[in-house]
Amino acid sequence: MTTRLIRLAIVGAFAIMVAGVVSWYLNAGPGTGTGSDGPVPAPSFANVGGPFALTDQSGQEVTDETxxxxxxxxxxxxxxxxxxxPTELWKIVQAxxxxxxxxxxxxxxxxITIDxxxxxxxxxxxxxxxxxPRLVGLTGTPEQIAEVADEYNVYYARIEDDEDPTRYTMDHSVYTYLVGPDGTVRNVFTNGQTAEQIAEAVTAEVEGGGSV
Structure with a gap:
């Protein structure tokens, strides 16, 4: 396959994914939503991460030890x-x-949902x-979500709609955390980093043995 065809295939796959997300969003119901880097700077590796107990998309209870x-x-x-x-999740898939x-x-x-x-x-x-198919979705009680968000220094806030309470949005920080085999955070990626940069950093960590 030529380079041009490969690029067209990637663009086509992204377009299909976006169309699917838009369709899901329109059919699921109201709500817009925002994302930001929050009121706190990108967390350092030393003060983020920790135990959690949540439920995956199949209804199974999981923990950080899973x-x-x-x-x-x-x-x-x-x-x-x-x-x-969807942009950040697609970036992870690309990486x-x-x-x-x-x-x-x-x-x-x-x-991990914040809603x-x-x-x-x-x-x-x-x-x-x-x-x-590899992407795992985790949810829990509001208390469980608050606990894991606190562990990872994640900012999120519900923004109410005065006209329709079902149309509330969520403001939240935009970070992706690389967690190692021992459960410690090894890297934190911002939304300004590309899929290629994430792939390179993760590959270096994994191939380097992920020493603590």
Whole structure:
């Protein structure tokens, strides 16, 4: 396949994914949503990460220990987010595709919702399926989400709609966390970094043995 055809195929795949997300969003219901780097700077590796107990998109209870022994790319967002969340999740999928197969096989991409009221396991299952079969969606009680967000220094806030309470939005920080086999955070990526940069950093970490 020529380089031009490969590029066209990538663009086509992205267009299909975007169309799927838009369709999901329109059919699921109201809500717009924003994303920001929040009121705090990008967290350092030393003060983020920790234990959690949540529920995945199949309804199974999981904890941080479920993912020990491998690497994880964790992003905090929500399914009603029409812009930054699908962009960042697609970037993670692209990054996995740019890693050597033996590296990507060790990495689990994870979306942790910051909107547990609307993001049920079923809602997450439909949403993550639009991106990649490897993508895991995690939800929980409001208290569980608040705890894991605090562990990862994640900012999020509900923005009410005065005319329609069902149309609330979520403002939130936009970081992707690379967690190592021992559960410690090894890197934090901002929304300004490209899929290629993420792929290179993750590959270097995995191939380097991820020493603490």
């Amino acid at each position: 993912y020990l022994g491998g690497y994880a790319l964790i992003y905090f967002g929500y399914t009603y987010c029409p812009d930054v969340c 996995l595709g740019q890693m050597p197969e033996e590296v990507a096989a060790q990495v689990t991409p994870i979306l 547990p009221e609307r993001d049920t396991p079923d809602a997450l299952a439909q949403y993550v399926a639009l991106f990649d």
